[in-house]
Amino acid sequence: MKKSIVVFASGTGSNFKNIIKKIKLHRLNAQVNLLVSNNSNCKAIDFAKRNNIETFVYNSKIYPNDLNQDILLQNLNQYKVDLILLAGYMKKISKTIVRFYKNKILNIHPSLLPKYGGKGFYGMKVHEAVYKNQDKKSGATVHFVDENYDTGPILLQKEISLLPSENSLTIAKKVLDIEHEIYFQGVSLFCSDKIHWKKGKLLIEE
Ligand code: GRF
Numbered sequence: 172m173k174k175s176i177v178v179f180a181s182g183t184g185s186n187f188k189n190i191i192k193k194i195k196l197h198r199l200n201a202q203v204n205l206l207v208s209n210n211s212n213c214k215a216i217d218f219a220k221r222n223n224i225e226t227f228v229y230n231s232k233i234y235p236n237d238l239n240q241d242i243l244l245q246n247l248n249q250y251k252v253d254l255i256l257l258a259g260y261m262k263k264i265s266k267t268i269v270r271f272y273k274n275k276i277l278n279i280h281p282s283l284l285p286k287y288g289g290k291g292f293y294g295m296k297v298h299e300a301v302y303k304n305q306d307k308k309s310g311a312t313v314h315f316v317d318e319n320y321d322t323g324p325i326l327l328q329k330e331i332s333l334l335p336s337e338n339s340l341t342i343a344k345k346v347l348d349i350e351h352e353i354y355f356q357g358v359s360l361f362c363s364d365k366i367h368w369k370k371g372k373l374l375i376e377e
Contacts, residue, residue, distance in 0.1 A: 174201040174253040174362045179260035180208055184215025186258035186279055189351040190358060191222060198355070201362045204250045207243070209262050230262075240265035247272075254361055257316060258354070261293065266318050274368055276316035277361070279354045281346045283328060284312040288321030295339060298346065302339040308332050309342055311350040313357035315373070324373045326360070327353045 180187045187206065193199045206219035209230040219226045229243050237243070244267060247255075257264070257278040269276065280288060280297075287297045301309045310330040317323035329349050333342060360366050365376040 172200075175251040176201050176203045176254045176256060176358075177205045177207060177247060177250060177252050178203055178215075178256045178258050179264075180206065180213065180215035180258045181210050181261040182213050182215065182259045184213065184218055184258065185347065186350055186354050187215050187256075188218055189355060190256065190258070191218075191224075193355050193358075199359055199362050201254075201358070204252075205247075207247075207260075209260075215259075238265075239267045241267065244268050244271060254358070255316075256354075256358065259294075263320070264316060269316060269318050274315055277326065277354075277357060278314055278316050278321070278323070279350050279357075280312045280314065280321055281309075281343070281350060282312065283308070283310040283330060284314060284321055284325060290320050292321070295343060298339040298343045301333070301342055302337065305335075306333060309346055311346055311353055313353050326357045326366070326373065326375070329353045 178187045178190065191203060194201055203224055206215060206224050206226045208216050208228055211228045216226050227246055234242050255272055255276040257276065264276065282288065282297045287300055308330050310328060312325055313327040314325045315323040331345050331349055360375060367374045367376060
């Protein structure tokens with residue numbers, strides 16, 4: 172059975188676009204039913220509209236009193252949701268939503284977690300820190316989302332080596348390529364029911 176996916180994105184949405192591309196190529200047995208964004212002007216929203224994917228703009232300006240994100244949850248509940256993908260989503264997901272969709276929310280993070288994870292480490296901030304520390308490697312991580320920033324169970328991680336001539340922009344580009352690759356792999360594992368949970372531990376079926 173096709174999995175129903177909801178994507179959350181705030182910016183360019185290249186990870187979102189890549190998932191749609193893989194669906195169109197029949198490499199994923201899934202469909203994206205909704206794109207949620209806090210930013211009505213972002214490229215991810217434009218892309219969703221051009222591809223006839225429903226959109227929902229959700230932010231504290233529009234819903235100032237929705238502290239537990241109940242309205243967002245109600246909205247999600249109108250869809251069949253097998254999987255939620257955070258793809259460059261800049262806002263925290265509430266405990267209410269994380270608990271409701273336990274083990275059903277994935278995130279892609281542009282570092283080798285737990286390194287450069289947590290509040291304040293996002294986007295270029297991560298790559299600038301990697302550059303500043305002259306790290307010899309970086310990479311990306313696909314993980315399930317728990318109630319804190321970037322601490323949920325890791326599904327996949329891929330490392331890349333960095334050259335001494337690298338700067339934060341070249342690091343960002345290399346890492347983004349890896350993100351596309353492993354996010355697709357992670358979503359593919361989920362969509363083919365290869366992820367299992369045993370006593371809270373994540374197991375991947377061979
Ligand atoms: C990626 O680096 C992702 O790891 C981070 O936000 C960025 C989103 O990129 N969470 P895009 O919008 O998918 O192009």
